[in-house]
Amino acid sequence: MYKFRILHPNAMTRLRLQPVMHGMAGLLFLFNVIGAYKLENPNWPIVVLFVIMGLASIAFPFMMRRIRKFGEANSILRMLQAFTLMSGCLYFLSHLQPIVGTTLFLAGLGLAYIGYAEYRILQPAFVRIDENGITLPTLFSTRHVRWNEMNNVVLRNDLLTLDFRNNKLLQLEVLDDISPSQAADMNSFFSQHTS
Template sequence: MHKFRILHPNAVTRLRLQPVMHGMVGVLFLFNAIGGYRMAQPNWGLVGLFIVAGLASLALPFQLRKVRKFAEVNTLARLVQAFLLLSGCLFFLSHMIPFIAFLLLCAGIGIAYIGYAEYKILQPAYAVLDTSGVSLPTIFAKKLYPWNELNNVVLRNELFTLDFKNNKLMQLEVLDEMGPVEAAEINDFCEHRLGKRADQ
């Protein structure tokens, strides 16, 4: 069996969408501030909180690049966003505005899920090669790709490439330091497993 650290398969897509999602939450907070302001008896404390949270969410993607503990700060921001959205849901529900309350409930649950997904992809991820196939991490668990679904598996130049029989190609960045001997051992193991499959 071989095991080495990789960049999570969903990391690139999620990290590209991250600034957009923070921006959308920020805009939603600002709309909530407008909704709170236009009520018959505005709650100025809540309106101010939504304005601050909205502006902070809009500015956060630009500040995250400068932070060392990127994963921790992003996870904390998602928790605060989800909490504020769910709290806003209760506020608007108590003021008999069920449509806005339902919208904030859905947004709060969605942001909580996005926060969990981002937390998972920023954790150390590993590719595991054994006799049954190649195991790669997903958001909630691991996915096993059996050898009989693969045409070729190669580790070269810090890239781990899986070539599937259905013409799908997956390339993952390897984060562990791989010497030529270790890389050759992994490639030999893969060739052996694929060779056994071909012989059968």
């Protein structure tokens, strides 16, 4: 059985969208500022909270490269965004604004899901290869692919290439250091099971 660490298959797409999602959350908070202070009796602490969260969310993508523990900082900001949206939901519902409250509730759920997905993607992901097939990481669990579903599997230059019989191709970046002799052993094992 072989087991090695890879870059999660969805990581690059999610990481490219991350600044956009933080910016959109920031804009949502700033739009909520308008709704919060236009009420008859505005709650100024809520207005200030929305302004702070909006500016922090917009500024976070520009500070991402300077943060050493990026995954932890991102998870904390996502939790704060979701919590603030849920709090804003309660605030607007208590002021008889059900459409805004429901929208904030749904946005809070969406940001909580995005935060969980980003947390899972930034965790170490492993591929397991044995006599029964290949086990790949997914967002919530794992996916097992049997050998009879594969045309070819090759490990070369820190890239694991999976060629499926249904004409799909998946390339995964290997993060562990695998020596050329180990890679040759793995490739021979793969060719025995795919032919």
